[in-house]
Amino acid sequence: xLVLAIDTSTKSSSVSVFDxxxxxxxxxxxxxxxxxxDTLMKAVDTVFKxxxxxxxxxxxxAVGTGPGxxxxxxxxxxxxxxLAYSTGADIVGVNELDxxxxxxxxxxxxxIPLIDARKERVYYCEYTYDAEGKLKRExxxxxxxxxxxxxxxxxxxxxxxxxxxxxxxxIIGKMGERAYFNRISSSCVKSSILAELSLEMEPDNLFIxxxxxxxxxxxxxxxxxxxx
Numbered sequence: 399x400l401v402l403a404i405d406t407s408t409k410s411s412s413v414s415v416f417d418x419x420x421x422x423x424x425x426x427x428x429x430x431x432x433x434x435x436d437t438l439m440k441a442v443d444t445v446f447k448x449x450x451x452x453x454x455x456x457x458x459x460a461v462g463t464g465p466g467x468x469x470x471x472x473x474x475x476x477x478x479x480x481l482a483y484s485t486g487a488d489i490v491g492v493n494e495l496d497x498x499x500x501x502x503x504x505x506x507x508x509x510i511p512l513i514d515a516r517k518e519r520v521y522y523c524e525y526t527y528d529a530e531g532k533l534k535r536e537x538x539x540x541x542x543x544x545x546x547x548x549x550x551x552x553x554x555x556x557x558x559x560x561x562x563x564x565x566x567x568x569i570i571g572k573m574g575e576r577a578y579f580n581r582i583s584s585s586c587v588k589s590s591i592l593a594e595l596s597l598e599m600e601p602d603n604l605f606i607x608x609x610x611x612x613x614x615x616x617x618x619x620x621x622x623x624x625x626x
Contacts, residue, residue: 399457402442402481403593406434406474407466407494408513408560410586413441415449415456416593424449425590434473442477456487460596462587463491464610465521465539466513471609479604488601492592493539493610498559499525500533501584501591507554508536510547512561518544518568520561521612541612548572560585 399418405411411434414425424445428437446453461478464471475491482489498511504527513521524536544565549572557569558580569577 399597400451400455401458401460401593401596402445402453402456402487403460403589403596404438404442404474404478405462405494405497405587405589405592406438406470407462407464408470408586409467410560411437411441411470411474412587412589413438413445414589414593415445415451416590418597422590423451425588427586427588429586434470438473438477442481453481453485456481456485458488458490458596458601460490460492460589460592462494462497462589462592463607464494465515465541465612466494468609468611471611475607475609479607482604489604489607490596490599491602491607491610492595492599494587495521495523495539495559496535497587497591497595498585499523499535500595501587502556502558502580504531505556507556507578508551509533510551510555510557511559512544512557512565513559514561514564515541518565520544520547520565522547522561539610539612544568545572551576554578556580558585 401416403414410429412427415423426441459478459482495511499509502509509525521541523539554576556578563585
């Protein structure tokens, strides 16, 4: 199976062409000061060029559905749905927190991926590896103020995601030696991870697949505040 994977849920963007037998054929990850809407389709064209594959050969499209940047998620999901519609390829939405957790190798500690939601708020979840070495999600996806979240953990935790990079000093200040961190190079999702995870998932319905924002947009919060 040939998979095109797209992730634009955070400031970084990643696009790859992935073969279920050979692995990554081409992957491009960008962390530059340009909008995803300005770079995404150029990145898609680039990975097809270097993989020597064509969009018509794609069997499945994997896309990061969030949580993360509201605008970034819309760009990635919109592009993925457009490509799936035009090619007839399957589409699979992958949660960003699941993908980040899967980039942490086997550990006995709890794994907490953090996505920076700004102003010291984070999107997060909790994962552990079971006795068979399978990654398990232990709670619902959430968003919280960083300090409140850290107060809820007393044991050793390994953090990952851009929130763990941006708030590293605050996490260490609060948890001290109980805080461990995944490699900085693994703090943003590589699209090839989405591709590989998607192989274990059922296709989504193209017409009802939606971004996973988790929290409301500022406009929605303001509207709710006026009503109350």
